[in-house]
């Protein structure tokens with residue numbers, strides 16, 4: 001779908017070609033023409049997603065030095081490094097749309113771009129590491145598996161590998177919790193306490209209710225999103241309830257009940273005021289998350305500068321040879 005240069009570019013024709021590609025469920029690739037709104041929406045979503053992966057390293061990273069065994073430490077280290085990798089694939093995908101990685105980071109730090117609300121909660125005990133794997137990675141899988149079929153090629157392809165890794169993350173979290181549940185009464189209490197604190201915020205990860213989601217309709221028409229926020233949230237609840245039963249924990253929702261007519265679990269009212277507060281910057285750990293990201297950018301600027309200087313020298317030498 002590349003415009004030829006031997007005749008004037010006809011915007012209507014390009015739009016029609018774009019629409020036909022979307023309707024045929026084919027992929028849009030970086031060199032294809034795309035409407036400006038499509039490009040901007042993708043940059044917004046992919047950048048937010050990348051920022052979430054990078055900021056998301058912090059809550060679990062806080063436990064790297066306190067992991068209870070070498071085995072747990074190795075697993076956690078691998079997981080946190082995977083999240084860094086996901087951030088890198090996603091920033092690369094955003095770059096194919098003309099975005100600049102350093103600029104995206106600046107926008108995050110200046111509060112002009114968002115990251116997932118979930119990473120503004122603190123990890124208070126080691127059980128939180130397990131619950132993040134089970135809930136947060138579990139929710140991420142529900143949300144991201146359909147994104148493997150997203151209409152933008154580089155985003156969809158990045159998602160395939162990311163989802164495979166998230167699936168390992170989810171299992172390691174669940175296995176950690178299973179081990180704790182087989183342990184002492186104190187360990188079981190720690191797990192239940194972590195479940196109580198993370199359940200509702202994990203439901204908020206899917207975004208506002210459909211009626212209150214300004215981007216969903218257009219993103220779904222463009223094939224960027226494949227399901228609505230509420231559909232995916234319901235899928236996550238349906239998946240999590242039986243897992244909680246096997247684990248032996250109670251999800252903190254008295255309204256949770258199976259509806260045989262629909263085959264789905266009904267659940268209680270989500271506190272959308274809390275969601276708005278946390279997304280708006282007033283969650284338990286927003287300020288420290290951003291302060292740490294800012295320090296990482298500033299303290300490590302010399303590494304980027306050195307790498308750029310080396311690359312420039314190398315390129316000049318190659319050209320001269």
Ligand code: FAQ
Pocket residue numbers: 044045048049050052053056057083114115116117118132136137140143144204205206207208212213214215216219225229279
């Ligand atoms: N937190 O109109 P909608 C992970 C914003 S990665 C903060 O419904 P949309 C891996 C939304 O951006 C987790 N902001 O928006 C991991 C929009 O902002 P605007 C991240 C939120 O885009 C695990 C506004 O509200 N995953 O967990 C949230 O159509 C463990 C209106 O909302 C992704 O990013 C929220 N929860 O749908 C890492 C997946 N929800 O317009 C480390 C890709 C909504 O003001 C450890 N993203 N907003 O800029 C998506 O699927 C979508 O962007 C949604 C939101 C579903 C998140």
